[in-house]
Amino acid sequence: xxxxxxxxxxxxALCPISTVAQDDVIDNARRAxxxxxxxxxxxxxxxxxxxxxxxxxxxxxxDRPDTDGDDPWCVNDPWLDFLKAYASQTEPTYxxxxxxxxxMGDSPVSNSDxxxxxxxxxxxxxxxxxxxxxxxxxxxSLLEGISTDHRNGGHWVMWPGTPYAHLMVPIxxx
Numbered sequence: 001x002x003x004x005x006x007x008x009x010x011x012x013a014l015c016p017i018s019t020v021a022q023d024d025v026i027d028n029a030r031r032a033x034x035x036x037x038x039x040x041x042x043x044x045x046x047x048x049x050x051x052x053x054x055x056x057x058x059x060x061x062x063d064r065p066d067t068d069g070d071d072p073w074c075v076n077d078p079w080l081d082f083l084k085a086y087a088s089q090t091e092p093t094y095x096x097x098x099x100x101x102x103x104m105g106d107s108p109v110s111n112s113d114x115x116x117x118x119x120x121x122x123x124x125x126x127x128x129x130x131x132x133x134x135x136x137x138x139x140x141s142l143l144e145g146i147s148t149d150h151r152n153g154g155h156w157v158m159w160p161g162t163p164y165a166h167l168m169v170p171i172x173x174x
Contacts, residue, residue, distance in 0.1 A: 026052050029060035033074030033101035041074060048084065067107035074101040078136050082164070086114065091163040098136030103171070105130045111150045114164045126150045126158070130172035134158075140165050 025045070030038040042054035044061050060074040075083070078098030085092035106129040110116035119125040129150075137143060143165055147156045155169045 022051060025062045028070070029062040029072050029074075031070075031104055032060050032072035033058065033103060037101070038074050048080075048087075063104075064107070069107045070104045071102060071107050072104055074103075075099070078138075079134070082136055082166075086164055089115075092136075094136060095138050097138070098134075098166075100134040100136075102129075102134065103131045105172075106132065109158075111148070111156075111158055112160070114159045114162055123151075129168075130170065132171055133169040135167040135169060137167070143167060 026043045029043045030041070032038060033041070037056070037058045038060050040054050040056040041058035041060045042050055043052035044050050044059055046061060046064055058074055058076060059080055060072060062072050063070045073079075076099050078092075078094035078096055079100045081094040082092045082098060106126075108119075108125055108127045109129075110120050111124050111126050113120055113124075140163075143157045143160065146167065147154075148158075148160045150156050150158070150168070155167055157165055158168045159165050
C-alpha cells in the first residue's frame with residue numbers, strides 16, 4: 001500500500017483527465033461556428049486566455065459557465081475587442097466589421113441593458129434565441145432605423161444607444 005501511495009502523485013500527474021476535460025472545452029467552443037472557421041480557430045477561455053492556438057484569424061470561446069444553456073461563441077478580431085471592452089465596461093475601439101457566430105444559441109439576455117442580469121421588462125428579455133450571427137459595425141449610426149424589436153421575426157439591433165450596439169441575425173426560427 002505504501003508503494004501505491006508513494007506513486008499516486010505521479011500517477012495523477014500523468015492521468016489524461018485534464019486533457020480530456022480540455023478537449024471537451026475545445027470541442028464545445030468549436031461547435032459555435034461553422035467547421036470551416038472553428039476547426040482552425042484559436043480557443044480561449046472566458047478569462048480570454050488561450051487554451052489552444054489556432055492557425056486562422058478566428059477565436060472560439062466555450063459555453064459560459066455562469067449562464068443557462070450551451071452558448072459558445074466564434075468571433076473575429078473586432079468582436080475580441082468588443083468582448084474586452086464589455087468586460088472592462090469601456091468603449092470598444094474596433095475599426096472594421098465584426099462577425100460572431102453562436103450556432104448553439106444563447107442564454108436569456110436583456111435587449112436594452114448590456115449589464116442586466118435578470119429581466120428588466122418582459123418585452124425586453126430575449127429568450128429562446130437559437131443559432132444566430134452577431135454583426136458589429138464601426139459606425140453605430142449605420143444601425144439607426146433598424147428594428148430594435150427582438151420579436152419581429154428577423155434581424156434587430158441589440159443594446160441600441162450604447163457603445164455595445166450590434167446587429168442580431170437569427171438563423172433559426174424563433
